[in-house]
Amino acid sequence: IExxxxxxxxxxxxxxxxxxxxxxxxxxxxxxxxxxxxxxxxVSFAGKNGHKYFPIGAELVRMGEIEKENxxxxxxxxxxxxxxxxxxxxxxxxxxxxxxxxxxSVLGGPKGAQGSALFPRRSVAIDSNIFNYGYPFWISINxxxxxxxxxxxxxxxxxxxGSAIKGPLRIDVFLGSGREAKIEAGTxxxxxxxxxxxxxx
Numbered sequence: 001i002e003x004x005x006x007x008x009x010x011x012x013x014x015x016x017x018x019x020x021x022x023x024x025x026x027x028x029x030x031x032x033x034x035x036x037x038x039x040x041x042x043v044s045f046a047g048k049n050g051h052k053y054f055p056i057g058a059e060l061v062r063m064g065e066i067e068k069e070n071x072x073x074x075x076x077x078x079x080x081x082x083x084x085x086x087x088x089x090x091x092x093x094x095x096x097x098x099x100x101x102x103x104x105s106v107l108g109g110p111k112g113a114q115g116s117a118l119f120p121r122r123s124v125a126i127d128s129n130i131f132n133y134g135y136p137f138w139i140s141i142n143x144x145x146x147x148x149x150x151x152x153x154x155x156x157x158x159x160x161x162g163s164a165i166k167g168p169l170r171i172d173v174f175l176g177s178g179r180e181a182k183i184e185a186g187t188x189x190x191x192x193x194x195x196x197x198x199x200x201x
Contacts, residue, residue, distance in 0.1 A: 001049065001097050002088075013043070013102060020080050022057075022082075023091050024073065026098040029125075029162050030110035030118075032177060043100040044111040051095035053163030059093050061156055071185025096163045110158030110177070120176035125165050126158035131196070139171070144198035151190070155197075170195070 014033060016022045025031045029045040029158060057071045066075050080087050103110075109117040112125070114133035124137065135158045143149040156173065171194060175181045 003091065019087060019091060020077060027033060027164065029098060029160065035173065041109060042103040046101040047096060047099040048163065049097040050200055054094040055097040056090050056093055059090065066110060089166065114159040116159055118159055118174045121152065121154060123159040123174040124154055124156045125160040125172040127164045127165050127167055127170065128161045130168050131158050136197040138195040138197060141190050141198050144190050147191065
């Protein structure tokens with residue numbers, strides 16, 4: 001696709017000035033984009049090419065470029081910006097490609113794969129091949145430095161999915177929009193407990 005497989009079909013919506021930002025937008029599955037005239041638009045997940053997601057962070061660890069315990073959105077972004085000639089080669093390690101649609105409104109949270117707005121610390125991405133959208137879960141997330149401490153215990157709902165969300169033991173918590181949420185989400189790689197809440201009959 002990056003080499004022009006879908007060119008000249010009128011499918012393009014927006015041109016971004018950063019392949020790094022575009023890559024992480026693909027991972028997130030939705031986001032806000034500020035245009036040159038400062039107009040803001042919001043894009044959400046519309047489909048994918050069907051190829052399996054490949055984590056470039058794992059590749060950078062394998063290459064010895066970043067220590068495993070230091071992998072985060074921030075460390076990957078920093079490496080990519082420091083190695084501009086290697087960006088395309090590394091990003092192309094991931095064959096998964098996400099397609100987007102422009103949302104009608106920028107108000108409220110981004111829309112998840114379920115089609116409803118996402119809410120910070122209440123919406124999570126799940127493997128939709130295992131769990132149905134809308135399922136309630138109780139999550140208890142450990143602090144990375146001290147696993148006896150909890151940084152988040154709350155009721156959440158499965159309202160989104162993602163290429164990297166595979167299996168019953170992996171979820172992504174939506175932490176909101178903006179710079180602070182980006183920093184927090186980019187460093188979150190925590191263990192915890194996940195309980196699915198089902199009615200008793």
